[in-house]
Amino acid sequence: MTTRRRARRVVPAMLAALALSLGVAQATGASAHPRAEGKPLPAPHMVHVSKPKLINPSGHAQPKVRKDQGPLPTVSRNKLAELKAAAAKHPAKHRPKVTGGNSAKMLKQPSQGSFEGLSQPCCVRPPDTEGAVGKGQFVEVVNGAGFGVFSKSDGSLLKNVSFASFFGYSTQTIFNPRVVYDKKWNRWVISAEALPESSTVQKVFYAVSTTSDATKDFFLYTFDPPENPGDLYDFPQLGLDQDAVIVTANIFDSGLNYVRSRAFGIAKADLYNGRDFGFLYFDLGTPGTVAPPVVEDNNSSDFLVAATASGNKLSLFKATGLGRSNENIVQQPDVPVTAYTVPPSGRQPGTSSLLNSGDSRFGNNSTQIGNQLLNIHTINDSGFPTPTWYQINTDTSALTATGEVFESPDSDDFNASVAGSPVGGNATNNIGRMFFSWTSTNAMSAPHQVRVKSGGRLATDPVNVIGGNTHSTASTFYDPTGDAVERWGDYSAVTINPSSTSTCPVGNRAYVVNERQISTTSWGSRIGKLGFCS
Template sequence: MLAALALTLGLPQAAGAAAQPRMEGKPLKATHKIHLSRPKLVNPTGHAEPKVHKSQGPLPTIPRKKLAELKAEAAKKPGVRKPEQSGKNSAKKLAPPPSQGSFEGLSQPCCVRPPDTHGAVSRGYFVEVTNGAGVGVYNKSDGSLLKNVSLASFFGYTAQEIFDPRVVYDKKWNRWVISAEAFQEDQDVQKVFYAVSTSSNPLGSWYIYTFDPPEEPGTGDFYDFPQLGYDQDAVIVTANIFRPGELGFNYIGSRAFGMAKADLYNGRFTDFRYFDVGLTGTVAPPIVEDDNANAFLVAAYPGADHLTLLKATGLGRSNGTIVQQPDVPVTNYFVPPNARQPGTDNVLDTLDARFQNASTQIGNQLLNIHTVSGGDYPLPKWYQINTDTSTVPSGQFGFVFEGGSSEDFNPSVAGSAVGGTAENPIGRMFFTWTSTDAFGAPHQARVKSGGRLATDPVNVAGGNTHAEASTFYDPSPDTVERWGDYSSVTINPSATSTCPVGNRAYVVNERQINTTDWGSRIGRLGFCG
């Protein structure tokens, strides 16, 4: 979700509420049929580097000026008592699923930020992708780095910088999928990339695909912040689209599509339907953990009193559809303030209340998390949506935070069916997030993880600490420093003698090496030994 820092965004809509008319039950329009390139079969190596766009920032789906105003307004709101501090709906500190160790991930000593840290775990490996540092393949047991390839070398492209990488491991098909896109070559050309491993071994060969997102000729549309999920038949992608205007780039809507696994995973030429999702804000696809024929997509738009829910059926097929569902009523949520750091006035960017990562979908339940305003501090809030009723029932939402004075953001969550029931098929939840504390028990940025059972209190407080910075982060002349943009939690697909499948997760999140350099930390935690 990188773009030139100086861009000023404007929208023909009221900030804080989606302007898209919600026409539930009506299929969305597929505006184009897209053809992927014929794949190249490669075994990527090397560290080729294109020109670097220094100090990039995100493209928000509300005007940048308005977003800055909302951030400033949120920072001035009186502190709201967190659930653990209040008598009503209080949450005792959980004993989190214990940390089972962590190891150092990829790092970038210069220039490219934020890292857009993302990763996934398989039976033997952990694969991490970041801006700048590229693709890293680790032995998941001992944390040894087995291979590191730049994004330019991995995809075989150096015309522009590649960014926004994501990775998933499809444990039923035993394939890895990595996605990313490049900055525009000109106003009509922007490359989007997909890589699919030919086996479960990420050290082996990959099919490399590419396409150029469709647009009206000469408009200069920019494809941004793609997210990556899948169901049993298709790899599912969402993205935000922006168009240059007099005041900079304008958000013109979001897009979604599915690519047939049967083609992608076998190195065959394929095409797909490209859906206009409208002005919904950033849309998160699901990772569907069962054989549900439908995949549900969800979006949050700051200042709203609902979540937008979409049902996709048959994505990757010629007759695939996406249909608007009834809005999901929730308590109003607002843009979070940026996170403060001890010892400096510089703050860390907490984004704009969007869902930053893919959802977990099990049965009729959809799980995701975003950062909202908790008064004068950022606070992650998770929801478990009943997709049959388009509701978030009582006891199926809560908050995640380290402590009473912490500032918590850049979250991700994944759910497991272990311990689930027919009424609530998500029996385990695992989280990662970033935490700072400037006032109560001061500390710099920490990589956090935690979890809950379906029967636990809804609010997750405390958590494990996998890494902690020794100084504040100040890599640029900006007063708001880029951080994260996303993180990742994935469920371990293999068992050990002491830990059945579904009870352990791997997390990866940005960490800070020193005042100017970012790194990452990969951690394990589980409800098991």
């Protein structure tokens, strides 16, 4: 049993751990029976995308320099400021020593290696750190530095191209990059967006590799989102099912007020074969940032999930036939969760400058296996920014389990991501392994600067992941602008290794990438691996 750093969720956590250890799904705060779905959501536009260019770019066209304001909030900026002020109002106190967390097998191997990722060119921040692992390569995409391909065997950089060169576009800044690896078809999918050129023109980019080798050719697609004049398409995310690439995005009006969330699916048969295509452009209303899934089996339905800045429920959507002729999206019953609100900022020793821990959105795609959906966001728990994960039963719109991720009783932990594996799962609980990455600082009992962290749990472990592996620790605080709160991360990534070794079958190892700090004024990134294997 785990002694919790935060006492408010001890009973649900204990029940979840007991249920999982017995192989029994637990419904928390909701009926264990399926509930009625809502009406299909509207798709007011059919978007047509022309045939792509075939590219193999190189070079480093100079990016336009801008100070990123971070992801736009899906509540009013005044409301977010109020919530952040409330989070900082009561400083956290030292907590008693916490035990439990990672499995003994994981702790025997505190690191399975890490290597340096892409770093900051002049003046671009935050990095929006994203990456994915393939058969022999790791691909990272970050703001400014662009697209990098690394060898998994020795961490060497095989190729690095700026986004301006990669996408052949320099009219506006390209940002918000995402990448996924489709292990079924051995393709890399990369997306990004540019700032608007005008009230009616904003470019969105998709690049799809023609093979598993990310140093070779890509198909390059681009389109303009069919939004109202002056609207901004922002914070897109990428997911996958067996037949489609799944995309979500937030839309803001000319005053940068949140007005809707979008979702659509692109048929792989078209995207991967260099064809033109069309897709329905769904309007999900205003649930907040919606995370698409990476579907790890042949499920015919995809489940998308959203969290607002504060609340006691998650919004759930069921998509069927995305990228095909029968596609539709239906809102599901809400998923009840313990009430949460936005996290306080991360503290750094030796300075009053804080690190922005973001809001409570799901910043990365989910893992979907069978009827289980897994994702993570950062909330305020007793004055600490704390990543909190949820495993959702999509049949019942109820929690199977939930837990927290942190380094120590008084660390500040944020910028988290998670991925799940079916290895060790069963018919009742399809997710047998979880892998996490996050940022940790400590300005209290055991002071340290920014760390890149990772950890994992088996389905039978305690629900909290505590301690974890350290892949990088900064030697000084981060304060590049002198602002009271500095931009940090915006997101990170965890992906399951699709390759096996004689001592590590597929599904037992994951790769992580997260922002690290090089100096007071510059960022880098660190790519690490961890696993329940040698």
